[in-house]
Amino acid sequence: MNPRPESHWTEDDFIQSFYGLKAEDEHVRSCTDCASRVQKMAAVHAEVVRPPEVPPELLAEQRRRIHQRMELISRGWHPLRWAGALAAMAALVFVLLLHRSNPPGPLNDPFFTEVSAMDQNPAPRAIQPIEALVGDDNPE
Amino acid sequence: MAERLGARSEPHANTREFSAWMSSEQKRIFLLCLRMLQEREEADCATQDTFLKAFQALQRSGNDLEEPGKWVTRIAINTCLDRLRSRKWQIWRRRPSQEDESIILEMAPCDEPAADDRVFAGQIQTRIARALQKLSPRQRAVFALRHYENRGLDEIADLLGLDAGTVKMHLFRGIRKLRTELHDLYFGRTA
Numbered sequence: 001m002n003p004r005p006e007s008h009w010t011e012d013d014f015i016q017s018f019y020g021l022k023a024e025d026e027h028v029r030s031c032t033d034c035a036s037r038v039q040k041m042a043a044v045h046a047e048v049v050r051p052p053e054v055p056p057e058l059l060a061e062q063r064r065r066i067h068q069r070m071e072l073i074s075r076g077w078h079p080l081r082w083a084g085a086l087a088a089m090a091a092l093v094f095v096l097l098l099h100r101s102n103p104p105g106p107l108n109d110p111f112f113t114e115v116s117a118m119d120q121n122p123a124p125r126a127i128q129p130i131e132a133l134v135g136d137d138n139p140e
Numbered sequence: 141m142a143e144r145l146g147a148r149s150e151p152h153a154n155t156r157e158f159s160a161w162m163s164s165e166q167k168r169i170f171l172l173c174l175r176m177l178q179e180r181e182e183a184d185c186a187t188q189d190t191f192l193k194a195f196q197a198l199q200r201s202g203n204d205l206e207e208p209g210k211w212v213t214r215i216a217i218n219t220c221l222d223r224l225r226s227r228k229w230q231i232w233r234r235r236p237s238q239e240d241e242s243i244i245l246e247m248a249p250c251d252e253p254a255a256d257d258r259v260f261a262g263q264i265q266t267r268i269a270r271a272l273q274k275l276s277p278r279q280r281a282v283f284a285l286r287h288y289e290n291r292g293l294d295e296i297a298d299l300l301g302l303d304a305g306t307v308k309m310h311l312f313r314g315i316r317k318l319r320t321e322l323h324d325l326y327f328g329r330t331a
Contacts, residue, residue: 011327012319018326019286020293021312041326048265048325049288054167062184063159063166066191070155073196 009034014041158198162191165209169216175284176220178269186223190216214299217281224277264325271321279314282307 007027009017014034016022018041028034169190174183193215198205205211268287272280281300285291291299297307315322 011323015315015319015322015326016312019311019315021308021315044326045287049290051171054170058184059166059170062170062187063163066162066188067159069188069192070158070195073192073199074155 009037014038018042018045154198158195161208162194165212166191169212172213172216172284172289173220175288176217176280177223178272182223186216186219190219193219210299214301217285217299221277221281224280264321267321268318268325271318274317275314276310278302279310279317282310283314283318286311 008031009028013022014037017024017028017038028038166187170183170187173186173190174180177183177186190212194212197215272283275283278300282296285296285299286293293304293307293311296302297304300307302310
Protein backbone atom coordinates (compact mmCIF):
# COMPACT_ATOMS: atom_id res chain seq x y z
CA MET A 1 0.00 0.00 0.00
CA ASN A 2 2.72 2.44 0.97
CA PRO A 3 5.47 2.63 -1.65
CA ARG A 4 8.28 3.26 0.86
CA PRO A 5 7.20 2.06 4.30
CA GLU A 6 10.81 1.93 5.50
CA SER A 7 11.07 5.68 5.26
CA HIS A 8 8.13 6.58 7.47
CA TRP A 9 8.87 9.49 9.71
CA THR A 10 9.62 8.90 13.36
CA GLU A 11 7.59 10.60 16.07
CA ASP A 12 10.46 13.01 16.66
CA ASP A 13 10.40 13.88 12.95
CA PHE A 14 6.70 14.65 13.17
CA ILE A 15 7.15 16.84 16.22
CA GLN A 16 10.08 18.74 14.73
CA SER A 17 8.16 19.28 11.53
CA PHE A 18 5.09 20.39 13.42
CA TYR A 19 7.07 23.06 15.24
CA GLY A 20 8.79 24.26 12.08
CA LEU A 21 12.19 22.68 12.65
CA LYS A 22 11.99 20.14 9.83
CA ALA A 23 10.69 20.67 6.33
CA GLU A 24 8.17 18.25 4.85
CA ASP A 25 9.71 15.91 2.34
CA GLU A 26 8.37 13.96 -0.61
CA HIS A 27 7.56 10.94 1.53
CA VAL A 28 5.24 12.78 3.91
CA ARG A 29 3.47 14.43 1.03
CA SER A 30 2.89 11.11 -0.77
CA CYS A 31 2.42 8.71 2.19
CA THR A 32 -1.18 8.54 3.31
CA ASP A 33 -0.26 7.16 6.76
CA CYS A 34 2.17 9.98 7.51
CA ALA A 35 -0.17 12.62 6.07
CA SER A 36 -2.99 11.41 8.30
CA ARG A 37 -0.70 11.56 11.35
CA VAL A 38 0.16 15.15 10.52
CA GLN A 39 -3.53 15.97 10.31
CA LYS A 40 -4.23 14.22 13.58
CA MET A 41 -1.45 16.17 15.29
CA ALA A 42 -2.91 19.42 14.03
CA ALA A 43 -6.35 18.47 15.40
CA VAL A 44 -4.95 17.53 18.82
CA HIS A 45 -2.91 20.71 18.94
CA ALA A 46 -5.90 22.88 18.02
CA GLU A 47 -7.91 21.26 20.80
CA VAL A 48 -5.26 21.75 23.44
CA VAL A 49 -4.24 25.32 22.69
CA ARG A 50 -7.67 26.79 22.03
CA PRO A 51 -7.79 30.14 23.85
CA PRO A 52 -9.33 29.55 27.27
CA GLU A 53 -12.11 31.62 28.73
CA VAL A 54 -10.82 34.37 31.00
CA PRO A 55 -13.35 35.56 33.57
CA PRO A 56 -14.48 39.08 32.56
CA GLU A 57 -14.42 40.21 36.18
CA LEU A 58 -10.73 39.33 36.35
CA LEU A 59 -10.04 41.51 33.32
CA ALA A 60 -12.20 44.33 34.70
CA GLU A 61 -10.38 44.32 38.03
CA GLN A 62 -7.08 44.25 36.20
CA ARG A 63 -8.10 47.27 34.11
CA ARG A 64 -9.19 49.12 37.24
CA ARG A 65 -5.79 48.62 38.82
CA ILE A 66 -3.97 49.63 35.64
CA HIS A 67 -6.02 52.82 35.48
CA GLN A 68 -5.19 53.57 39.11
CA ARG A 69 -1.50 53.23 38.40
CA MET A 70 -1.82 55.24 35.18
CA GLU A 71 -3.44 58.05 37.11
CA LEU A 72 -0.59 58.13 39.58
CA ILE A 73 1.85 58.32 36.70
CA SER A 74 -0.13 61.09 35.04
CA ARG A 75 -0.05 63.12 38.25
CA GLY A 76 3.69 62.82 38.25
CA TRP A 77 3.78 60.68 41.35
CA HIS A 78 6.42 58.05 41.34
CA PRO A 79 7.70 56.05 44.30
CA LEU A 80 11.33 56.65 43.34
CA ARG A 81 10.77 60.38 43.28
CA TRP A 82 9.91 60.28 46.96
CA ALA A 83 12.46 57.70 47.97
CA GLY A 84 15.31 60.23 48.25
CA ALA A 85 13.28 62.66 50.34
CA LEU A 86 12.06 59.88 52.61
CA ALA A 87 15.59 58.57 53.06
CA ALA A 88 16.87 62.06 53.98
CA MET A 89 14.01 62.54 56.43
CA ALA A 90 14.65 59.15 58.01
CA ALA A 91 18.34 60.03 58.39
CA LEU A 92 17.45 63.34 60.05
CA VAL A 93 15.07 61.65 62.49
CA PHE A 94 17.72 59.07 63.26
CA VAL A 95 20.34 61.74 64.01
CA LEU A 96 17.88 63.64 66.24
CA LEU A 97 16.99 60.50 68.15
CA LEU A 98 20.64 59.66 68.54
CA HIS A 99 21.33 63.14 69.84
CA ARG A 100 18.48 62.94 72.33
CA SER A 101 19.57 59.59 73.62
CA ASN A 102 23.06 61.06 74.41
CA PRO A 103 22.36 64.34 76.32
CA PRO A 104 25.32 66.62 77.22
CA GLY A 105 27.17 65.62 80.34
CA PRO A 106 26.81 67.37 83.73
CA LEU A 107 28.35 70.81 84.13
CA ASN A 108 31.32 69.69 86.17
CA ASP A 109 33.60 69.89 83.21
CA PRO A 110 36.80 71.82 84.28
CA PHE A 111 36.31 74.39 81.53
CA PHE A 112 32.77 75.27 82.64
CA THR A 113 33.88 75.34 86.28
CA GLU A 114 36.63 77.80 85.45
CA VAL A 115 34.35 80.06 83.42
CA SER A 116 31.76 80.00 86.17
CA ALA A 117 34.37 80.91 88.78
CA MET A 118 35.53 83.84 86.65
CA ASP A 119 31.99 85.07 86.34
CA GLN A 120 31.38 84.86 90.05
CA ASN A 121 34.62 86.65 90.89
CA PRO A 122 33.78 90.14 92.21
CA ALA A 123 37.28 91.46 91.60
CA PRO A 124 37.57 94.17 88.89
CA ARG A 125 38.39 92.83 85.46
CA ALA A 126 41.47 93.92 83.69
CA ILE A 127 39.74 94.24 80.38
CA GLN A 128 37.01 96.58 81.49
CA PRO A 129 38.84 99.78 80.46
CA ILE A 130 39.41 98.44 76.97
CA GLU A 131 35.76 97.52 76.62
CA ALA A 132 34.83 101.03 77.67
CA LEU A 133 36.95 102.43 74.84
CA VAL A 134 35.24 100.38 72.09
CA GLY A 135 31.74 100.32 73.60
CA ASP A 136 28.59 101.85 72.09
CA ASP A 137 28.64 104.80 74.39
CA ASN A 138 31.96 105.91 72.91
CA PRO A 139 31.44 109.50 71.56
CA GLU A 140 33.34 108.64 68.39
CA MET B 141 -7.35 46.26 17.41
CA ALA B 142 -6.04 49.71 16.77
CA GLU B 143 -3.66 49.84 13.85
CA ARG B 144 -2.00 53.00 15.06
CA LEU B 145 -1.58 54.30 18.53
CA GLY B 146 -0.05 57.58 19.44
CA ALA B 147 0.41 60.23 22.04
CA ARG B 148 -1.81 63.24 21.46
CA SER B 149 -1.33 66.66 22.90
CA GLU B 150 -4.48 66.38 25.05
CA PRO B 151 -3.71 64.05 27.93
CA HIS B 152 -7.33 63.01 28.52
CA ALA B 153 -7.90 62.08 24.88
CA ASN B 154 -4.62 60.24 24.96
CA THR B 155 -5.60 58.23 28.05
CA ARG B 156 -9.01 57.41 26.58
CA GLU B 157 -7.47 56.17 23.34
CA PHE B 158 -4.93 54.15 25.28
CA SER B 159 -7.64 52.59 27.47
CA ALA B 160 -9.68 51.54 24.46
CA TRP B 161 -6.65 49.99 22.84
CA MET B 162 -5.65 48.29 26.09
CA SER B 163 -9.08 46.67 26.39
CA SER B 164 -8.71 45.21 22.92
CA GLU B 165 -5.28 43.73 23.68
CA GLN B 166 -5.66 42.90 27.37
CA LYS B 167 -6.92 39.33 27.14
CA ARG B 168 -4.33 38.32 24.58
CA ILE B 169 -1.51 39.81 26.63
CA PHE B 170 -2.80 38.26 29.85
CA LEU B 171 -2.97 34.83 28.23
CA LEU B 172 0.53 35.21 26.84
CA CYS B 173 1.81 36.14 30.31
CA LEU B 174 -0.14 33.28 31.89
CA ARG B 175 1.28 30.78 29.42
CA MET B 176 4.79 32.01 29.95
CA LEU B 177 4.63 32.36 33.74
CA GLN B 178 2.05 29.65 34.56
CA GLU B 179 0.86 31.57 37.61
CA ARG B 180 -2.26 33.66 37.55
CA GLU B 181 -1.20 36.30 40.06
CA GLU B 182 2.15 36.78 38.44
CA ALA B 183 0.58 36.92 35.00
CA ASP B 184 -1.81 39.54 36.34
CA CYS B 185 1.08 41.67 37.64
CA ALA B 186 3.05 41.17 34.42
CA THR B 187 0.05 42.30 32.36
CA GLN B 188 -0.35 45.42 34.48
CA ASP B 189 3.36 46.18 34.21
CA THR B 190 3.25 45.66 30.46
CA PHE B 191 0.51 48.21 29.88
CA LEU B 192 2.03 50.69 32.30
CA LYS B 193 5.36 50.46 30.52
CA ALA B 194 3.55 50.96 27.23
CA PHE B 195 1.70 53.98 28.63
CA GLN B 196 4.86 55.56 29.97
CA ALA B 197 6.75 54.89 26.75
CA LEU B 198 4.00 56.55 24.73
CA GLN B 199 3.95 59.55 27.06
CA ARG B 200 7.69 59.94 26.72
CA SER B 201 8.08 59.43 23.00
CA GLY B 202 5.00 61.21 21.68
CA ASN B 203 5.31 59.27 18.41
CA ASP B 204 2.65 57.20 16.69
CA LEU B 205 3.15 53.46 16.58
CA GLU B 206 2.68 51.55 13.35
CA GLU B 207 2.29 48.10 14.93
CA PRO B 208 1.13 48.56 18.52
CA GLY B 209 0.11 44.90 18.83
CA LYS B 210 3.56 43.67 18.03
CA TRP B 211 5.14 46.36 20.18
CA VAL B 212 3.11 45.51 23.28
CA THR B 213 3.74 41.79 22.71
CA ARG B 214 7.44 42.51 22.81
CA ILE B 215 7.04 44.46 26.05
CA ALA B 216 5.03 41.60 27.56
CA ILE B 217 7.62 39.01 26.58
CA ASN B 218 10.44 41.06 28.06
CA THR B 219 8.45 41.64 31.24
CA CYS B 220 7.84 37.90 31.57
CA LEU B 221 11.48 37.10 30.79
CA ASP B 222 12.58 39.46 33.57
CA ARG B 223 10.21 37.73 35.98
CA LEU B 224 11.35 34.28 34.92
CA ARG B 225 14.98 35.24 35.34
CA SER B 226 14.34 36.62 38.81
CA ARG B 227 12.59 33.35 39.69
CA LYS B 228 15.86 31.54 39.23
CA TRP B 229 16.86 32.64 42.71
CA GLN B 230 13.51 31.91 44.28
CA ILE B 231 13.94 28.30 45.29
CA TRP B 232 10.60 28.26 47.11
CA ARG B 233 8.70 28.47 43.84
CA ARG B 234 10.02 25.61 41.79
CA ARG B 235 6.56 24.71 40.60
CA PRO B 236 3.16 26.36 40.53
CA SER B 237 0.95 26.01 43.56
CA GLN B 238 -1.88 23.52 43.59
CA GLU B 239 -4.31 26.42 43.41
CA ASP B 240 -2.69 27.83 40.29
CA GLU B 241 -2.61 24.43 38.65
CA SER B 242 -6.30 23.95 39.30
CA ILE B 243 -7.03 27.45 37.93
CA ILE B 244 -5.08 26.68 34.76
CA LEU B 245 -7.02 23.42 34.50
CA GLU B 246 -10.33 25.20 34.99
CA MET B 247 -9.42 27.66 32.28
CA ALA B 248 -8.90 24.82 29.81
CA PRO B 249 -11.16 24.88 26.75
CA CYS B 250 -14.58 23.67 27.71
CA ASP B 251 -16.55 23.47 24.47
CA GLU B 252 -18.16 20.39 23.10
CA PRO B 253 -15.63 17.59 22.55
CA ALA B 254 -16.16 14.30 24.33
CA ALA B 255 -15.66 14.32 28.08
CA ASP B 256 -12.64 12.03 28.03
CA ASP B 257 -11.02 14.22 25.36
CA ARG B 258 -11.55 17.25 27.57
CA VAL B 259 -10.09 15.50 30.58
CA PHE B 260 -7.14 14.35 28.52
CA ALA B 261 -6.59 17.84 27.10
CA GLY B 262 -6.69 19.28 30.62
CA GLN B 263 -4.28 16.68 31.95
CA ILE B 264 -1.79 17.11 29.16
CA GLN B 265 -2.01 20.89 29.45
CA THR B 266 -1.18 20.63 33.13
CA ARG B 267 1.68 18.27 32.39
CA ILE B 268 3.07 20.61 29.75
CA ALA B 269 2.64 23.56 32.11
CA ARG B 270 4.63 21.70 34.75
CA ALA B 271 7.22 20.60 32.25
CA LEU B 272 7.74 24.18 31.13
CA GLN B 273 9.58 24.70 34.42
CA LYS B 274 12.39 22.68 32.90
CA LEU B 275 12.96 25.22 30.14
CA SER B 276 15.16 28.28 30.34
CA PRO B 277 13.34 31.63 30.10
CA ARG B 278 14.20 32.06 26.41
CA GLN B 279 13.31 28.47 25.57
CA ARG B 280 10.02 28.95 27.33
CA ALA B 281 9.29 32.19 25.48
CA VAL B 282 10.06 30.61 22.12
CA PHE B 283 8.02 27.50 22.88
CA ALA B 284 5.05 29.50 24.21
CA LEU B 285 4.97 31.74 21.15
CA ARG B 286 5.18 28.76 18.82
CA HIS B 287 3.00 26.25 20.65
CA TYR B 288 0.26 28.50 22.05
CA GLU B 289 0.26 31.40 19.63
CA ASN B 290 1.31 29.48 16.52
CA ARG B 291 3.72 32.20 15.46
CA GLY B 292 6.28 31.62 12.75
CA LEU B 293 9.93 31.26 13.65
CA ASP B 294 10.85 34.49 11.85
CA GLU B 295 8.15 36.36 13.71
CA ILE B 296 9.36 34.94 17.02
CA ALA B 297 12.89 35.99 16.14
CA ASP B 298 11.64 39.50 15.43
CA LEU B 299 9.69 39.66 18.69
CA LEU B 300 12.59 38.46 20.79
CA GLY B 301 15.24 40.39 18.92
CA LEU B 302 17.10 37.19 18.03
CA ASP B 303 18.14 35.70 14.74
CA ALA B 304 16.18 32.80 13.30
CA GLY B 305 19.00 30.30 13.92
CA THR B 306 19.05 31.10 17.63
CA VAL B 307 15.28 30.75 17.83
CA LYS B 308 15.50 27.34 16.15
CA MET B 309 18.15 26.28 18.62
CA HIS B 310 16.05 27.38 21.61
CA LEU B 311 12.99 25.65 20.21
CA PHE B 312 14.89 22.46 19.45
CA ARG B 313 16.28 22.30 22.98
CA GLY B 314 12.92 23.13 24.48
CA ILE B 315 11.17 20.42 22.51
CA ARG B 316 13.82 17.94 23.52
CA LYS B 317 13.18 18.73 27.19
CA LEU B 318 9.43 18.37 26.66
CA ARG B 319 9.82 15.24 24.57
CA THR B 320 7.85 12.90 26.82
CA GLU B 321 4.93 15.27 27.25
CA LEU B 322 4.74 16.10 23.55
CA HIS B 323 4.88 12.43 22.55
CA ASP B 324 2.06 11.69 24.95
CA LEU B 325 0.12 14.64 23.62
CA TYR B 326 0.36 13.77 19.97
CA PHE B 327 0.83 10.02 19.85
CA GLY B 328 -0.51 8.40 22.95
CA ARG B 329 -2.51 8.70 26.11
CA THR B 330 -0.15 7.65 28.82
CA ALA B 331 -0.87 10.72 30.91
